[in-house]
Amino acid sequence: MEPIKVKLTSGREVEINDDAIRLLNKYVRTQITLEQLARDLGLAGWEEAYELIKSVPSWVMWTPISIYKRLA
Numbered sequence: 001m002e003p004i005k006v007k008l009t010s011g012r013e014v015e016i017n018d019d020a021i022r023l024l025n026k027y028v029r030t031q032i033t034l035e036q037l038a039r040d041l042g043l044a045g046w047e048e049a050y051e052l053i054k055s056v057p058s059w060v061m062w063t064p065i066s067i068y069k070r071l072a
Contacts, residue, residue: 006055008048014041016056021068024061027053 004016014020020041027037034046034053043049053061060068 004056004060006052008051008055010044010048012043012048014043014052016060018065018069021060021063021065024053024056025063025065028061 006014006016008014016024023037023040026032034049037053038044038046038049041049041052043052063071
């Protein structure tokens with residue numbers, strides 16, 4: 001499976017790889033903030049994290065990494 005790349009309005013392109021999927025899984029299943037998610041992903045701030053969350057398909061965020069690896 002081809003890695004998903006999300007282009008943000010700031011011009012930054014974020015590749016949704018295994019590490020990013022782990023962090024997105026953690027975000028949707030726990031109470032980490034957008035600020036924490038941005039810090040962990042190396043984004044500029046919560047605004048970029050929010051834009052990323054809006055752009056990534058929801059099935060990617062909710063699919064466990066072990067199942068996602070089997071799809072790839």
